[in-house]
Amino acid sequence: MSKKFKVILAIVIVALIASRWYWEAQQLEQPIIVESRVDLDKRRIDVSYIVNSQDQTTLQMVEIGNESFYPNNSFATFMWDDTSAYSNVQEYTYYAIRHEEILLDERQHAYLLENKHLLDKGIVIFNHYSPITITPTILNETLLRTDYFKDSLKVDGHTNFRFLLNTTTELTIENIEVIHPTATYQVFYMDEVAKYPFIMEEGATLEIHFEQSYAFSTYGFLDVIVRGTRNGQKFEERFSPNFHGIAPEKAIRAYVKEALQ
Amino acid sequence: MKISEVFRNTFIGHLFIFLDINIIGVDILPDALGWFIIGGAFVEAEKVTNPQMAKRLAIMIGVLSLPFTLLSVQQMIQTSIYVELLHTTMLVVSVVFYYFFFSVCLDIAKLYKQESNVRQMKYIFLPMQIINLLSLAILIHLPLVYRVVGVAFTLVGLIVFIMFIVFLWQMKNRTSGPIFDEEI
Numbered sequence: 001m002s003k004k005f006k007v008i009l010a011i012v013i014v015a016l017i018a019s020r021w022y023w024e025a026q027q028l029e030q031p032i033i034v035e036s037r038v039d040l041d042k043r044r045i046d047v048s049y050i051v052n053s054q055d056q057t058t059l060q061m062v063e064i065g066n067e068s069f070y071p072n073n074s075f076a077t078f079m080w081d082d083t084s085a086y087s088n089v090q091e092y093t094y095y096a097i098r099h100e101e102i103l104l105d106e107r108q109h110a111y112l113l114e115n116k117h118l119l120d121k122g123i124v125i126f127n128h129y130s131p132i133t134i135t136p137t138i139l140n141e142t143l144l145r146t147d148y149f150k151d152s153l154k155v156d157g158h159t160n161f162r163f164l165l166n167t168t169t170e171l172t173i174e175n176i177e178v179i180h181p182t183a184t185y186q187v188f189y190m191d192e193v194a195k196y197p198f199i200m201e202e203g204a205t206l207e208i209h210f211e212q213s214y215a216f217s218t219y220g221f222l223d224v225i226v227r228g229t230r231n232g233q234k235f236e237e238r239f240s241p242n243f244h245g246i247a248p249e250k251a252i253r254a255y256v257k258e259a260l261q
Numbered sequence: 262m263k264i265s266e267v268f269r270n271t272f273i274g275h276l277f278i279f280l281d282i283n284i285i286g287v288d289i290l291p292d293a294l295g296w297f298i299i300g301g302a303f304v305e306a307e308k309v310t311n312p313q314m315a316k317r318l319a320i321m322i323g324v325l326s327l328p329f330t331l332l333s334v335q336q337m338i339q340t341s342i343y344v345e346l347l348h349t350t351m352l353v354v355s356v357v358f359y360y361f362f363f364s365v366c367l368d369i370a371k372l373y374k375q376e377s378n379v380r381q382m383k384y385i386f387l388p389m390q391i392i393n394l395l396s397l398a399i400l401i402h403l404p405l406v407y408r409v410v411g412v413a414f415t416l417v418g419l420i421v422f423i424m425f426i427v428f429l430w431q432m433k434n435r436t437s438g439p440i441f442d443e444e445i
Contacts, residue, residue, distance in 0.1 A: 005360055012356075012395050016349060019398035093404050 026094040027052050031126060032259045034097070036062075036134040038119055043109045045069055045102040045136070047124060050095050050256060057128045059100045064136075065118040067111050071100040095252050165206040165226070173198045173206075173228040197228070263305050264369055268433035270302030271362075272426065274319075279422060291330045296323030303365065310368035315361035318354055325351045349397065356390045363387065366432070373436050382428045389421045 001009075034048040051057050062069045104112065112119065122134045165176075174197050200206055226237045277295025281288050300319035303312035325347060363383040370379040396414060400407040 001357075001360060008391060009353075009356065012391060012398070013353060015395060015398040016353070019401060020349075023401060093402060 023094075026253075028095070028256065028260075030129040031057060031132065032256060033124060033132055033134050034255070036122065036124070036136040038064075038112065038136045038138050040109070040113060040138070043104040045104065047071075047100045047102075047134070048097060049100075049124070050097055050252065053091055053094050053096050055096065055128075057126050059098070060125045060127050062102060062122050062124050062134075064112065064122040065115050067108060069102045069104070069108060072103050092252055095256060097252065165200070167200050167202065167204060167206075169230060170202050171200045171228050171230050173200055173226060175227050177225040177227075264309065264372075265433045265437040267302050267306045267365075267369065268429050268436060271299050272429040272433060274299035274302065275426060275429065279426075288330065292326045293323045293330050296320065296326060299323075306365055306369060309372060310365055312361075312365040315358060315365050318358035318361060322351055322354050322358060325354065352394050352397070356387075356394055359387055359390055369436060370432070373438075375432065375435055378428070378432070378435075382425065385421060386425050389418065393418065 028051065031049040031051045034050060035046070036048075037046045038044075039046070045062055047059060047062060049059070059071055061071075116138070119138050120135055122136050124132045124134055126132070198206070228235060274295040274297075277290045277298060278292045280290050282290055296319050300316050300323060303316040303319070306312040328344065328347065363379060363386075366379045366383075367376060370376045393414070396410070400410060
């Protein structure tokens with residue numbers, strides 16, 4: 001073998017080993033629960049979790065107290081080459097994020113209403129991993145104790161964004177701008193802009209949906225500017241929505257890193 | 262002397278490797294058999310050159326590819342990291358094989374004054390194999406890039422393979438006559 005060929009071959013082999021090692025280093029030993037919420041008003045339980053990319057793991061059930069709750073759409077959780085087909089899956093380079101929703105029937109709803117004390121602990125059972133204990137957020141009880149502009153960004157599928165803005169004080173919101181930082185200067189206004197100025201009462205949650213392109217949801221992150229009046233004073237708050245449900249690749253990796261520490 | 266049989270059998274062996282005709286989930290042209298045919302093809306070449314390394318490597322790849330006879334590579338890779346390791350090893354060994362294969366080809370081609378054809382093919386096919394192997398290391402981390410580059414790779418790979426197959430067939434025809442030196 002010529003020396004040149006040997007060198008090339010050595011470089012390729014080292015690259016293959018390094019690549020594989022790096023890939024392995026990114027892999028999760030078990031899913032990370034990003035968010036679990038029990039919404040008694042809307043009669044549903046939502047669970048979002050991160051698994052390794054192309055991992056076919058699905059959530060089998062959630063146990064709260066003596067009751068088992070089964071996802072409504074667990075069959076539609078994996079399709080490696082066309083994840084946009086399902087709104088509850090998002091595949092990234094190393095990780096995938098799944099959302100499972102469990103709609104409560106009359107009996108289950110009544111059970112949880114009667115046993116609210118059980119809601120602070122649940123168990124998520126996956127098909128390939130050990131059960132994971134969760135502390136669900138009880139949505140209709142958390143509003144009053146959230147901080148001002150406790151922000152949350154959700155991406156449902158590739159095109160739907162949802163913001164939750166909670167407040168503990170009364171505000172008048174004049175407008176909300178959503179800025180895509182990788183664009184030179186791009187401001188996205190929600191459909192609801194016509195409603196502004198909007199009076200947001202103490203303890204209220206403003207939930208805003210809007211749609212953007214695939215590229216928008218995949219690349220970059222979002223900044224949000226909220227302008228309005230609080231106690232007669234004008235304010236302008238800028239924030240980057242925290243990772244509460246789903247976010248682009250970079251944010252997911254940062255989240256995973258933090259969760260594993 | 263039937264030197265042309267080296268190329269004829271190598272041609273047939275490559276058809277087994279590259280064609281996947283599945284009937285009830287079983288490849289009726291198994292890769293392993295293709296590699297064994299290629300390994301056997303070098304028997305005739307022993308008369309004019311030393312093809313031992315290429316022969317051993319072809320048989321080695323044939324043995325390594327035996328597990329893939331019943332299941333597709335994609336199915337197997339998803340089952341275990343060891344299978345993936347086996348597949349990658351097979352690809353690395355095949356790159357080394359093609360290096361020695363072209364050495365054998367060159368030795369034969371010298372007898373028929375066909376070196377330029379072999380060199381030309383070598384400088385197209387071998388780098389393609391190396392790039393293909395290197396892409397395994399890079400593109401796994403760049404899925405979005407892979408979506409674009411992967412299609413280009415597949416197309417270029419197909420073209421290069423067709424060129425390679427045509428090359429083998431042409432070499433079979435060009436080496437079917439008497440050796441150039443003997444003719445003189």
